[in-house]
Amino acid sequence: MAQPDRPLSPHLQVYRWQITNTLSILHRLTGVALGAGTLLMAYWLIAIAAGPEAFATAQGFVGSIVGRIILLGFTFALAFHFSNGIRHLFWDSGRGFELSAVHTSGWIVVIASAILTLAIWILGYAVRGAL
């Protein structure tokens, strides 16, 4: 059993934030956030099964300003977790561990998640004929 007052590693008060540990904790945060997102997905699916009125209510919420901001957050969380997930699976193949490679793949993930998020929303608005 762990002792509650043992020092933490990394020593958070003196640890310099850098891309490696930032993306590492972001993977965990986005994973947990997407877990919360499954609540919305469950609500959406159940609303479809429940009938047109329930579906209209769900669409009304998702289409509102608050709903869209939440959806944008989930889009980014998925885009990041997806891109960084590929990075993780690549590491699991035993490759890409040189420090320079870790930094390069990290920045690729950052740029890819931004582009994916933007592309998804631009396409979504295009389908709605709002562009």
Add this chain to the structure above:
Amino acid sequence: MSLRTPLGRARGLGSAKNGTQHWWHQRLTALALLPLAVWFVVSLITLADATYEDVIDWLSSPIVAGLMLLLIFAMFMHLKIGLQEVIEDYVHSGWRKVASLVFVTFGTITLGLACALAVLWVWLVG
């Protein structure tokens, strides 16, 4: 003195008790989620201006319903293992850890089942 070998004593004694299986299933579900997540997001984009009837038509196709069931299964399994790992990292006291693990297990199974039943309902009944 114990007659068990050090390996025998260590085996299965990580904080998860069966770590390698969780590790492997987390990778398998991640691999499955790669194409499934792309498919789902693309579907949602094409449904951006859909009416209720469009959505019902979409979900009533056996291919769509089947892919949704695969997505739901892989996603909630991945989520259950993932949240369990987070809890094992941060929650150390006995009853708190057990309670969180029970909550995560019940929660993900219930939610996953609810999603699957909704899909099956639209596909086969609705």
